[in-house]
Amino acid sequence: MRGAKSAKWVxxxxxxxxxxxxxxxxxxxxxxxxxxxxxxxxxxxxxxxGEPQKPLIPADTNESLGSYVIQSIFTQLLDFDADGNxxxxxxxxxxxxxxxxxxxxxxxxxKFHDGTPVTSESYIKAWNWYANVKNAQQNAFWFEDIxxxxxxxxxxxxPKATEMSGLKAVDDTTFTIELNKPVPYYEYKLGYxxxxxxxxxxxxxxKAFGQAPVGNGxxxxxxxxxxxxxxxxxxxxxxxPNKAKNKGVLFKNYATVEAAYQDLLSGNLDMIRxxxxxxxxxxxxxxxxxxxxxxxxxxxxxVPTFYSKTFKDIDPKVLQGLSMGxxxxxxxxxxxxxxxxxxxxxxxxxxxxNQDLGTDVFKFDPAKAKQLVKEGGGVPENKIWxxxxxxxxxKEWVTAVCESIRNSTGVDCVPDAxxxxxxxxxxxxxxxxxxxxxxxxxxxxxxxxxFMRELYGSTAxxxxxxxxxxxVDAAFKKGDNxxxxxxxxxAYQDAEKLVLEKMPAIPLWEYKTNGGYSKSVDNxxxxxxxxxxxxxxxxxx
Amino acid sequence: MGxxxxxxxxxxxxxxxxxxxxxxxxxxxxxGDPVRALAGEQAVDPTQIAEMKKELGLDLPLWxxxxxxxxxxxxxDFGTQIASGRPVADIISEAFPITVRLxxxxxxxxxxxxISMGVFAGLKADTLRDRGLLVLTLLLISVPSFVLGFLGQYxxxxxxxxxxxxxxxxxxxxxxxxPAVVLGSLSLAYVARLTRTSVAENLRSDxxxxxxxxxxxxxxxxxxxxxxxxxIPVVTFLGTDLGALLGGAxxxxxxxxxxxxxxxxxxxxxxxxxxTVVGIVTLIVIVYLVASLxxxxxxxxxxxxxxxx
Numbered sequence: 001m002r003g004a005k006s007a008k009w010v011x012x013x014x015x016x017x018x019x020x021x022x023x024x025x026x027x028x029x030x031x032x033x034x035x036x037x038x039x040x041x042x043x044x045x046x047x048x049x050g051e052p053q054k055p056l057i058p059a060d061t062n063e064s065l066g067s068y069v070i071q072s073i074f075t076q077l078l079d080f081d082a083d084g085n086x087x088x089x090x091x092x093x094x095x096x097x098x099x100x101x102x103x104x105x106x107x108x109x110x111k112f113h114d115g116t117p118v119t120s121e122s123y124i125k126a127w128n129w130y131a132n133v134k135n136a137q138q139n140a141f142w143f144e145d146i147x148x149x150x151x152x153x154x155x156x157x158x159p160k161a162t163e164m165s166g167l168k169a170v171d172d173t174t175f176t177i178e179l180n181k182p183v184p185y186y187e188y189k190l191g192y193x194x195x196x197x198x199x200x201x202x203x204x205x206x207k208a209f210g211q212a213p214v215g216n217g218x219x220x221x222x223x224x225x226x227x228x229x230x231x232x233x234x235x236x237x238x239x240x241p242n243k244a245k246n247k248g249v250l251f252k253n254y255a256t257v258e259a260a261y262q263d264l265l266s267g268n269l270d271m272i273r274x275x276x277x278x279x280x281x282x283x284x285x286x287x288x289x290x291x292x293x294x295x296x297x298x299x300x301x302x303v304p305t306f307y308s309k310t311f312k313d314i315d316p317k318v319l320q321g322l323s324m325g326x327x328x329x330x331x332x333x334x335x336x337x338x339x340x341x342x343x344x345x346x347x348x349x350x351x352x353x354n355q356d357l358g359t360d361v362f363k364f365d366p367a368k369a370k371q372l373v374k375e376g377g378g379v380p381e382n383k384i385w386x387x388x389x390x391x392x393x394x395k396e397w398v399t400a401v402c403e404s405i406r407n408s409t410g411v412d413c414v415p416d417a418x419x420x421x422x423x424x425x426x427x428x429x430x431x432x433x434x435x436x437x438x439x440x441x442x443x444x445x446x447x448x449x450x451f452m453r454e455l456y457g458s459t460a461x462x463x464x465x466x467x468x469x470x471x472v473d474a475a476f477k478k479g480d481n482x483x484x485x486x487x488x489x490x491a492y493q494d495a496e497k498l499v500l501e502k503m504p505a506i507p508l509w510e511y512k513t514n515g516g517y518s519k520s521v522d523n524x525x526x527x528x529x530x531x532x533x534x535x536x537x538x539x540x541x
Numbered sequence: 542m543g544x545x546x547x548x549x550x551x552x553x554x555x556x557x558x559x560x561x562x563x564x565x566x567x568x569x570x571x572x573g574d575p576v577r578a579l580a581g582e583q584a585v586d587p588t589q590i591a592e593m594k595k596e597l598g599l600d601l602p603l604w605x606x607x608x609x610x611x612x613x614x615x616x617x618d619f620g621t622q623i624a625s626g627r628p629v630a631d632i633i634s635e636a637f638p639i640t641v642r643l644x645x646x647x648x649x650x651x652x653x654x655x656i657s658m659g660v661f662a663g664l665k666a667d668t669l670r671d672r673g674l675l676v677l678t679l680l681l682i683s684v685p686s687f688v689l690g691f692l693g694q695y696x697x698x699x700x701x702x703x704x705x706x707x708x709x710x711x712x713x714x715x716x717x718x719x720p721a722v723v724l725g726s727l728s729l730a731y732v733a734r735l736t737r738t739s740v741a742e743n744l745r746s747d748x749x750x751x752x753x754x755x756x757x758x759x760x761x762x763x764x765x766x767x768x769x770x771x772x773i774p775v776v777t778f779l780g781t782d783l784g785a786l787l788g789g790a791x792x793x794x795x796x797x798x799x800x801x802x803x804x805x806x807x808x809x810x811x812x813x814x815x816x817t818v819v820g821i822v823t824l825i826v827i828v829y830l831v832a833s834l835x836x837x838x839x840x841x842x843x844x845x846x847x848x849x850x
Contacts, residue, residue, distance in 0.1 A: 038709045053579065053624040053812070062581065136593050138579060141586055156588060207626070226627065226635060227800050254707075259798035262706035266698060391811065421581075422573025422813055429577065429585070461585060 037268045043247030044233075045521050045537050047271040048260040050253040051227050055210025058196035059130035059137040064442075064531070067193050069251055072232055072534060073215035074196035075240055077104060077123075078187070084297070084352050084446030084528050086187060089240045090118065090197070090216065092173075094190065099182035099483070106173040110239060112199040113220045120175035122216075124167045126198035128152065133159050135206075139194040141461070145186065147178045183480065184488035188445040218244045218535045227253055242535045245523070249534055270521045271532060275514050277393065280337040287516040295341050296530030297350040297443035298511040299451065302386060302401070302436045303465040303504075310379050310435035318379060319503035320361045321372030325408035326401055327364045332509055335400045340509035346451055346496050348510040350528050353448030353489040357500055362507065366408035373409045385416040385434040389424035394438055401508070428464040437464070439505060446528045448492045452476060456504040467504035542841075545849035546834070553830045560826045561819055562607060568815040569603050575623050575813035597623060610819065620816030629820045632805055636789075637824070639712045640801035643794075644786035646714075646721030647728075652779065655729040659736020659775075664763070666741040674737065678730035690723045690796035707798040720797040724790050728782045735778055739771040746770075769843050776843065780836030784829040 040046055052066030061070050077091035088094070092105040110118040129135060131143040133153045143149055147166030152159045166178035179186065189195075197216060202209045213221050218240065219232035230251040234244035252269065254260035257276035263269035265286060275283045284291045304311040304319060311319075328342035344362050347354045360368070373379075386402060388394040395417065402413035416434055418424040427433055441462075443450050453476050454460050458468035475498050479491035513530040523538045576593050577585060594600045598609055613620060619629035662674040681689075697719055698706035708716045743749060744767065752762045789803025802821060809817035840847045 039711070051625075055626055062579075133589060133592070136589050136596075140589065153586075210626070226631070227805075253800070255795045255798045255800070255804045259707050259796065262694060262698070263798070266706050268705060268707065268709070420573060420811065422575060422578040424573075425578055425581075426573050 037270075040250055041248060043539055044231075044250055045246045045248075045270045045534070045539060046250040046252055047532065047534065048254050048257075048263075048269060048273055049230075049251035052230075054138070055207070056213045056221075056224075057137070057206070057210050058126075058198075059139045059142075059194045060210075061193065062138050068531060068534075069230055069232070070193050070196070070213075071217070071531070072219040072249060073213050073217045073221050074193065075215070075217040075242075076193065076195045076197075077106075077190050079242065080191055080446050080528055082350075082525065082527060084350055086191070087241060089242065094187050096186070099184045099186065100179050102177045102179070102186060103170075104175050104177065107239065108173055110216060111237060112197075112216050113214045113235065114199055114201055116199050116201075117172075118197055118216050119172045120169040121172075122197035122199065123195075124163075124169055124175055126196070126202075127167060128163045129198070129203070130194065131164060132162065139192075142189070142192060142194045145179045145181075145183055145189070147180050149180070181480075184482050184485050185445075185447055185449055187485070188447045188449075191445050218242055219249060222248070229253060242533075244535045245538050246521075246535075247539075264516060264518055267518055267520070269518065271517045271524060271537070272515045273513070273532070275516065277337065280339065280514065283514070283516060290517050290519070290524075292513055292515045292517070292524065292526065293338070294526045294530070295349070295510050295512045296526060297348045297446055297528045298441060298530065299343060299346070299348050299507055300340065300438070300440045300509055300511065301343075301505040301507045303439040304436045304506070305431070305433040305465050306468070306504075307431050307466050308433060308435045310384055314379070315376035316501060316503040317372045317376030319376075319506060321369045321374075321376060321409060322384070322405055322411065323361050323369075323503070323506040324363060324365045324372065325369035325405045325411075326506070326508065327404045327408075328362070328509060329364065331397060331400045331404065335396050336509075339512050339514050341512060343507035343509050346499055346505070346507055347448045348443070348451070351443055351446040351448055351451065353493050353496075355448075355493050355496065357497065359500060361500065361503075364404075364408075369409050373411060379411060379435075382410070383412040383414065384436060385414050387416040387418060387424065387427065387433050387437040389419075389421040389438075390417040391420040398438065431466065433464075436506075439464075440511075442511070442529050448489060448496065449479065452492050452495055452499065453480075456499060465504060467502075469502050469504075472498055472502055472504070542849055546838070549834050549837075553827075556830060557823070557826060561611075561823050564819050564822045565607050565610065565815070566603065568813070568818055569606070571813060573813055575815075578813070579624055597621070599623075610816070614823075619820040622814050622817055624812060624814070629814075629817050632809075632817055633820055633824065636800065636802045636805040636821075639799060640787060640789050640803070642712065642714070643717050643721055643724065643790075643799060643801060644783065646717055647725035647786055648779075648783055650721055650725040651728045651732055651782070655732030656736050656775065658729075658733040660740055660763070660768070662733070663737040663740025663771075664744070666737075666744075671737070674733060678733050681726050681730035686723060686727060686790075687792050687796060689726060690720075690793055693719050693723050694796065712799065717799070720793055720799055723796075724786065724793045728778075728786075731778060731782075732775055735775045736771060739774055740767060743767055743771050772843050773840060776836055776839050780832045780839075781829070784825070784832040787828045787832075788825040 037046060049068045050065050052061065052069055053063050054060050054066060056069055058070050058074055061067055075089045077094060079087050079089050081087050090106060090110060092107045094102060094104050096102040106120065112118060127143055130137045131140050131149055131152050140153055146164050148164035151161040152164055167175065169175045199214050201214055211224060218235055218238050220235045222231040222233050224230045233248035234246065257274060258278055260269060260272050261275055261279045264272045306312065332338065332340045332342055345355060345357045386398050388398045398415045402415055405411055405413040418427060428437055441451065441455060454462055456463060456467050456472060457476050458473050472495065475495035479488045479495055482488035482491050511530065513526050517524045520540055521537050522540050523536050525533050525536060527533055576590050598606060610620060619633065621628055658674055662671040665671060694706045697703050704719050705716065708720060749767060752766045789801050789806060791803040791807050794801050794803040806818060806821045841849060
């Protein structure tokens, strides 16, 4: 099919064909569209995962592209299944009697890809390094629960120590984590990619390691062709439950989702993570049962800023009214092409503790919406703004939401576009949002706590709406002080009911993965944050 | 001639300084903080951000940053990317070869096909074939390049199966032909029209009549006398066009997934990678300056009446 001969032909024929654009196509050739991908070794699978933003160090990666690669090369103590239950990977067990001191037992005989053993020390040393303020790791704050974090990561100035006093090795495969205060759900946090171990070779040259990482995971790093692809091969000695069922993975960078989709159709790509808006209306017809349409644990909401003129000392009834004025069903179906699922609570399904709130606040009811806004005293000037970043494809739905609010409640709603995400974030950080902003939150760990405490706690750093309520804080505290995980989840469920009364945000919808795969692979499934379980993917031919 | 070239080269220095300063200042003026944006919606630690900025020298005032940039540049250091920590020189040396290849293909396509079409039509102005060319070029000018790109992909990749829809990681020559044709087709239309007009005009000029009267063979009349004079406007256009092609084509590169300068600069802009943007733009400015110098020198070659001192 390919070759210089036919390509030369193209050049000559191009002018003629382009002039006569509408002269009908030849017969479509569907026969051999199996994998004929260039440069892909047999048994490998490929996926459109673009250039990671940062070097491949577990604690420095928080965006989805880098995490994909990190997750394939590194294995943490534990992972989650599709329902959000804990699956032990490198750990034999993680136990605690008081929720404050956790004892981790590692599986014996695990090795890094360079042959060195994975020991307690591999974890402790790595976590101390990650947390150290000098190393400026993006995810350093994940270690803040551990005793002694302030010593290695003080708010100002140089660190006083290089080790956190809360981490102690008992023997080669056992270590203890002592926390500042009890955290009943701490085990869940340990599933985040940041808690990966590092081999000794890392400390010799951290820069070089970021370009060619050595992990303990199901895949071994092979090469990183910047802006083009990252190649990893299956680790034959891997002992975890998620051993690779294929021979390796190519993470390929595409300039646009449309280009990736074209490659998927022509058999040059095996998996696409997200179909672009242009192809969404037809991707199910194109792919048939190879299309993927799965919700995952992430939620998009409108976040009112409680310092703004509009929402200062607002009656929550007004926010409930605005929420009921949004026709979520129609907008997700039409404007968003079915890529989202209307929200029914503050937590998405797929996280433990998700519950039916038994409320009509998320239902579209123009009459009641109008009434609630009126009862709550309305908003100043009868006008609200929704801030969003114009570079993320949000314009259409923000406009639709505004239209919906305006029509049903009579409150004038104006989209407030910021040119890009950076500018959008800057306005949020500096408390310059006019009245509300578009918020999005993907679960770090599949627990309702992650959607409550991290977003609406008055001291939470991601709480850019500056919501602050003593009762809510107290309810969260109750959950943090619970004796067991189950009780903690339950306490947070109660807290969510309180949150519903206070309305620190208007949840809109849950995200979905709308992707697909080619004929040459099978068994493509998604995990709780919508990523494919790459180790499970099998090659058909 | 030598003095002229030397003077032109010297003139490049202020242009170079001015344009880098402008781009630098514009990147500086843009709202949004690239270091902060790395954290996204996650929690941020202000001390850590301050630490990273200090390390990258982003906490200094504009003039100081610019000075540092220039000093490093003259030592051959284009700076470092904020997020990836990779040298900008690496980014440039990955992207430029691909763009150069694509640009050359597009350029050759434009020159060969465009000029022959122009001559072909201009020799018999106002006939059916001339009108046909005008319609065709009008079509190419009015259809946006992304439409051409998607159409090309649809016909040649999906219907006929001659090529793959996208350029692969290696960016082989045969894969670049379709993108190059799409990229070059707009310029092709202009070149064809320019050539056609000046050929048609020069056909009626006195020296042409003289050449015919002298009894020169037709091939020599058209190939030498007519062509040389008719090429001056075309060469002017081609000179700037080559600059534009080498500056990358964001849209075409996006459609065919070409990892060239266009997509590199677009990515860098989106992530506010100041050093990368300035580095690439600087190179593009130099390409433009050199291209326009070459065009000016070509005038003298084409028309002996033009002299430079």
